[in-house]
Amino acid sequence: MSNVLFDAPGPRARVRHRYIGAITLVAVVAIFAFILLRFVETGQFTAEKWELFTIPFVHAKILEATIATLQAFGLAAVLSLILGLLLLVGRVSKHRWISVPTYLFVELFRAIPLLILMMIMYYGLPPLGFSFVTPFIAVVTGLTLYNGSVLSEVFRAGIESLPKGQAEAAYAIGMSKTQVMRMILLPQALRAMAPVIVSQLVVVLKDTALGFIVTYQELLYLAKFYGAQPNYGSPIIPSTIVMAAIYISLCLLLAGVAKYIEVRTKRGPAKNIRAQQLVNEAA
């Protein structure tokens, strides 16, 4: 195997690589061993600290919290896709009185940190008379405004990456602007951008964890609640491990879907640097 950085290794390099490989493995094992040792020495693996997580009632609670996380994610994902499409339509409009405000809206909501957005909803609005704002509404609205803006830019990057001839040919056969967008550009852009769009949905899923800070009762909220039970030895580390396992599995699952689509459509997100940059900026 040969690439930009190095040639295919010869016999001496192969021996050297074997040594370096062994050292790497030893170093990684040492780091893990150190962390595990700290866990063992501070009694994180004692039965007392894990007993709590054998109770069926606790299982039911964890399931409830997982569903709460998924509910916020699911609703926010659907709404941000819809908002993203609406903003895209506004952004490419020929009327400046539509496209300029849309541009400002998108840039504004991409720049405000998501947590601040959620705080504005949760702490800022109720005193103004919007007393119906629950943590759930704050989380979903924040996620939607932020990710909808990001997704609209991703869609736009997808449309701009298409060959000019696509739109020109469509206009030439007499299609209207709406038809060109709906029947020619969007289907191709969405297809090309599918892996990036799903990556952005992974960001949505990860960011539902911010709900913890605005008191939405999701997995981390439960982790803190059970971690502070003195009768079970305040098992904050075991409870973090349990919730982390659930959270990370969900994210890995969704990231796996993104990878699957990427392999199937053979159009990696690396091909569209602009779109990848947008997702990185939002992560």
Added chain:
Amino acid sequence: MDTLLNNLDVFVDGFALTIQVFLWSALFALILGTVVGAMRVSPVAPMRAVGTGYVNLVRNTPLTLLMFFFAFGYPKLDLPSVSYTTLAIFALSLYSATYVAETLRAGINTVPLGQAEAARAIGLTFGQSMSQVLMPQAFRAVIPPMMSVFIALLKNTTVAAGFSVAEAGAIRATLSERGEPAIIVLLWVALLFVLLVAILSFVQRKLENGLKVLR
């Protein structure tokens, strides 16, 4: 306006800490990310595996969860006690390092193989071809996306506010004790963040135009 001017001390302290946390995390993320990125492109298989494992695992972990572990779990491990701010910097660095690593890797991959082959063909040594041919090109391709990573990092510093770090995201909590209306305070915080992000985006655009590689 009064809300901002009457509590300027809180705003200045908050944003000063935010910028401090941002700079330290950026530095550590850059160092760790470079190491991980180098592992991802190294010829040694176990190094590549470790790099890939790290990136895939941490990228799919919510930052809030990482901070949660550092803020609540770390103190239970009988390790040297450090401030919440330092713990937040750890979490932010570990998280952002994965994005730095991927950006570096993508940057190196933009350099066509022919460049390296041509460099070797005219007799440049490994060091020369790295420093004269490959790295200058990779560097240019990396800078704009790297700025995106830093913009994300700047916005992510606010998460630390949920874990006892008195940075910009925590200004609301401090000022609610002084009886200031939350919405005004938060809108000011949001506006200041928009300004900071705008500065970074401006620098990014300048660099992007200055460093463009025409192929």
